[in-house]
Amino acid sequence: MFLEELPYWLALWRIKGIGSSHFRLITERFGSMLTFFSQTPDQLRLMGFKQAQCAQITGFQAGTERRLGAGVSADLDWQDASNQHHILTWASDDYPPLLREIAGAPPVLFVRGDVASLTMPQIAIVGSRHCSRKGRKLAEDFAECFSAHGFITTSGLALGIDAAAHTGALKSGGQTIAVLAHGLDTLYPARNRVLGEGIPAQGALVSEFPIGVQPRPEFFPRRNRIISGLSLGVLVVEAALKSGSLITANEAVDQGREVFAIPGSIHDPLVKGCHALIRNGAKLVETADQIVEELMPLLGYVHQQSLFPLQADEMAHKFDKSSPEGRLLAALQFDAANVDQLVGLTGMSVADVNSTLIMLELEGVVAQEQGGYSRI
Known part of the structure; x- marks a missing residue:
């Protein structure tokens, strides 16, 4: 773009x-x-x-x-x-490919930290804000295990389970991503401000909300689709029957993601939501390794998706940015674009666009498909 x-x-x-x-x-x-x-x-x-x-x-x-x-x-x-501040759109090569697939994917993302981490394999951990000490320890331990296996832990920086998940990933030297329900010029809740400030050095803070937008209750359920959309699977550690974590789990199901839940005592109200998820098809897990084993076969797909922007960037550097080839490669994204769209994006003539596309196709850089051309 x-x-x-x-x-x-x-x-x-x-x-x-x-x-x-x-x-x-x-x-x-x-x-x-x-x-x-x-x-x-x-x-x-x-x-x-x-x-x-x-x-x-x-x-x-x-x-x-x-x-x-x-x-x-x-x-x-x-x-x-700051060079840690990034704004991505659907037209950006760095836009996370898994998130791009979901219905209602945000057309604009604000990112503070390592933008490349968004394309790496992630597991979301969510749960109650008013969690037990045992639940907090489970979230930390699971996040540490995920980090050891190369997965990024994604959550929402809320109090309770979210904060424990981020903490576990950071303590183990792994990466973590926090999806926020407000502009990135602030951090909420205030009690997690220190934790949030440490995340960009080992991951990223992400939001669809522009700068200056303050947190509002209706924004938190909305951001949950991004938490699940970035991830291969969602783990619910502790959740009551009426819990925002169940919204994230339901979003994950709609997006075709795996949902996992840790069971507990039938008398514990904090795990009633987890038990409801398991009854409705979520996978009961007792160890982090069980989740890793379940998701490991999907890593090949994520790795392949994350390679595409790198290959495209390498090819783009082969051509001068001001050359017809460079301008077309900068305009072409992985969604097909037709000749008329490319004319509008580049300002080139129809004849120049057509001749340059033929050359790039011979180079093996672009491919013709239904609806136009795309980079390969």
Whole structure:
């Protein structure tokens, strides 16, 4: 994705009521955000956008939407403030491939820390905020075992089981990823601020929420789909029958991920949710090795997926970025793009795009498929 595209992704993501389905429509129809933002209000209304949304879209393009422009500037300033700060979109090579597969994948991700960790094999650990001492110890021990086998532990930085899982991974020298329900310019809850500040050195903090967005109750269930979407499987350590952890487990089932649960006493209300999951098909586990053995066969798939961006980057470096080949490779993503979309993304003529695609196809860099061309 060209750098001039990013402000438009950020602006659209900040407009109330616009979600991933709108972004999917735009990327499939226009290819380029620059082309989309050049549409007239009447054209936008025909696509189903509301009057207020149309006004913000056209106002941002005209430079008259000051509040929206200030928000985008805050996002870009945050990214520029540190080489640990990253903003990814669907059009970014670094966007995690497993997350890209899920329904409702966030079109924009803010990342603080090691962006490459997002593409590595992960196991999510979730559970009660009001956990027992035994549950906290189990979460730490399981995370340590996962780290020893090369898995990253992913959770939500909440009190209780989440914090224990992150702590276990960090103590063992492994990596951990925390998915947050607010902008990355702050850390919540305050009691986990020190823990959160240590995560970027051994993993990453991740959020779909722009800079300046404060935590709200409705944001926490929403972020759970990202926790499960990044992971090969989800482990529930302790959960009551009415628990946010069960939302994550249900998201995992919908996404085709494995769900594991640790059982406990039938008299313990903290594990009633775990027992309900097991009755509904979650796998009962007693040791971390049981989960590792179950997920190990999937590592080949994850490794293959994570290699694609690396191969693409290596090939992109073969060509000068300003050359026709370099411009096309920068524009082409792993979702197929047709010639018209590539013309819009690169500014090249149809003839130049076609001739360059033929050359890249002979080089074995791109392949033609239904719907256009993609990198290989």
